[in-house]
Amino acid sequence: MNNAEILDSLAQVIAARKGGDTSRSYVAKLFAKGTKKIAQKVGEEGVETALAAVAGDRDEVISESADLLFHLMVLWSQMDVAPEEVLQELARREGVSGIDEKNSRKD
Numbered sequence: 001m002n003n004a005e006i007l008d009s010l011a012q013v014i015a016a017r018k019g020g021d022t023s024r025s026y027v028a029k030l031f032a033k034g035t036k037k038i039a040q041k042v043g044e045e046g047v048e049t050a051l052a053a054v055a056g057d058r059d060e061v062i063s064e065s066a067d068l069l070f071h072l073m074v075l076w077s078q079m080d081v082a083p084e085e086v087l088q089e090l091a092r093r094e095g096v097s098g099i100d101e102k103n104s105r106k107d
């Protein structure tokens with residue numbers, strides 16, 4: 001599978017878990033708990049990723065990033081956001097002239 005196919009395939013598995021058996025599926029359990037719980041997991045995994053980076057632990061950054069991206073994709077699904085919409089937004093920004101200057105002003 002190429003990178004885009006990995007995201008698509010995971011997005012499909014996640015969507016298929018909506019209303020699923022919460023005793024057998026972690027994703028079904030997350031959907032059953034609702035937006036607040038899913039958002040909380042995204043926040044936790046984001047902090048864990050940042051802490052791994054500060055600790056200089058490259059392997060842990062990869063592992064926590066996978067947790068973060070996975071939970072973010074559950075959040076997108078909960079909010080009816082398709083991965084393509086986020087990727088298209090990134091592509092749009094790539095084409096926006098001056099975005100680097102805008103970002104550096106924030107820093």
Ligand SMILES: N=c1c2ncn([C@@H]3O[C@H](COP(=O)(O)OP(=O)(O)OP(=O)(O)O)[C@@H](O)[C@H]3O)c2ncn1[C@@H]1O[C@H](COP(=O)(O)O)[C@@H](O)[C@H]1O
Binds near residue numbers: 013014025028066067
């Ligand atoms: N990529 C993942 C994935 N990454 C992390 N996790 C789970 O995320 C959880 C995070 O662990 P934590 O300790 O932070 O959370 P927890 O203590 O289990 O739960 P909380 O009490 O914090 O809510 C673990 O249970 C991991 O197993 C994932 N669970 C599922 N997937 C994908 O989702 C698919 C569907 O999963 P199921 O819904 O379980 O079939 C799988 O085939 C995978 O491809």
